[in-house]
Amino acid sequence: MTATVIDGKEFAARVRAKVAGHVTRLKDENGITPGLAVVLVGEDPASQVYVRSKGKMTVEVGMNSFEHKLEVNTSEEDLLALIEKLNNDPAVHGILCQLPLPKHLDEDLIINSISPAKDVDGFHISNVGLLGTGQKSMVPCTPLGCLMMLRDHHGSISGMNAVVIGRSNIVGKPMAQLLLNDSATVTIAHSRTKDLADVVRAADIVVAAVGRPEMVPGDWIKQGATVIDVGINRIDAPEKGEGKTRLVGDVDYASCVEVAGAITPVPGGVGPMTIACLLANTVTACCRANGLAEPEGLTA
Numbered sequence: 001m002t003a004t005v006i007d008g009k010e011f012a013a014r015v016r017a018k019v020a021g022h023v024t025r026l027k028d029e030n031g032i033t034p035g036l037a038v039v040l041v042g043e044d045p046a047s048q049v050y051v052r053s054k055g056k057m058t059v060e061v062g063m064n065s066f067e068h069k070l071e072v073n074t075s076e077e078d079l080l081a082l083i084e085k086l087n088n089d090p091a092v093h094g095i096l097c098q099l100p101l102p103k104h105l106d107e108d109l110i111i112n113s114i115s116p117a118k119d120v121d122g123f124h125i126s127n128v129g130l131l132g133t134g135q136k137s138m139v140p141c142t143p144l145g146c147l148m149m150l151r152d153h154h155g156s157i158s159g160m161n162a163v164v165i166g167r168s169n170i171v172g173k174p175m176a177q178l179l180l181n182d183s184a185t186v187t188i189a190h191s192r193t194k195d196l197a198d199v200v201r202a203a204d205i206v207v208a209a210v211g212r213p214e215m216v217p218g219d220w221i222k223q224g225a226t227v228i229d230v231g232i233n234r235i236d237a238p239e240k241g242e243g244k245t246r247l248v249g250d251v252d253y254a255s256c257v258e259v260a261g262a263i264t265p266v267p268g269g270v271g272p273m274t275i276a277c278l279l280a281n282t283v284t285a286c287c288r289a290n291g292l293a294e295p296e297g298l299t300a
Contacts, residue, residue: 002258003261004153004263006228006264006269007265007268007269008149008268008272009272011152013272015273015276016279018280018298019061026286026287027062033062033063034093034094034282034285035064035093036093036279037066037089037092037094037095037096038055038068038096038098039070039079039082039095039097040070040098041071041097041105042072043072047098054096054275055067058279058282063282063283066091070082072102073104076104076110080113083095083113093282096278097111097114116137117138119138120138120285121141122138122174123169131174131178138281139178139300140174141274142170142171142209142270142277143171144277144280144281144300147175147178147300148273148277150205150228153262154226158184159185160184161184161203162184162185162187162205163189163199163202163203163206163207164188164207164209165207165250166190166207166208166210167188167190171230173188175207176188181300187199197219201221202222203225204222205225206220206221206227206251207230208228208250209230209231209250211233213231213233213249214253216250216251216252217256218252218254218255218256218257218258218260219255221256221259222259223261225261226261226263227256228270229249229251231251231266232247232267232271249264249269280298283295284299
């Protein structure tokens with residue numbers, strides 16, 4: 001028996017369609033257009049691709065897209081001044097500062113200067129604390145996307161054993177918190193975990209977010225478990241020709257697909273959900289800012 005493949009592209013398209021529906025209603029019934037501001041400092045090629053893609057999809061769902069591209073040597077003072085301006089702009093409901101920032105800028109300081117209500121990345125210390133105490137917050141996009149997929153596949157994950165491999169602030173920790181808030185029994189595993197293979201073998205749900213290519217083999221996976229692969233790693237692919245590479249996740253897909261009940265592929269799994277959830281968060285932030293009912297099915 002091979003696993004059901006959870007198609008992130010198709011699911012993300014459904015989420016974006018829901019977002020577009022809410023945007024249309026906000027415009028028609030309330031005369032409000034949600035706005036997302038993206039700040040990019042410097043010329044990082046991967047970041048430029050992300051920002052282009054985010055801008056395109058923001059416009060496609062009917063929202064306003066505000067892009068601010070700053071020189072690589074922009075001072076902290078100037079960046080903080082721009083964020084303050086966006087914090088006070090009623091047309092902007094979501095602010096995203098594309099990471100990583102150039103080395104001379106204090107990433108934590110910049111993230112925490114964004115108004116928590118407009119922090120659609122969910123990285124502000126206030127949002128981290130609200131999520132950790134089960135209160136209403138902005139939720140990081142990648143874990144939110146994973147949660148949506150799990151809810152869609154299982155209906156309810158209450159009482160299930162979940163293992164999150166990885167303890168980053170961006171994915172691992174908030175993912176564990178979201179699973180806990182949905183009444184799963186959660187273990188956070190990492191590179192120092194003793195008997196990691198045995199810990200993973202006990203899981204009904206495995207979320208791999210460790211940043212190591214194909215680290216999790218199929219014999220770590222319990223028969224019928226759901227595997228959510230957050231990893232995006234580029235490895236050499238000599239079979240495609242000299243100097244060629246390919247993308248792989250944190251799990252060894254070929255062996256895991258044989259035992260899992262459901263699995264997300266890389267690419268085309270969790271990745272597309274991240275931008276879809278960024279758009280969902282922007283609509284949620286817009287509704288909260290205007291005292292309107294939050295969109296159903298788009299929040300944690």
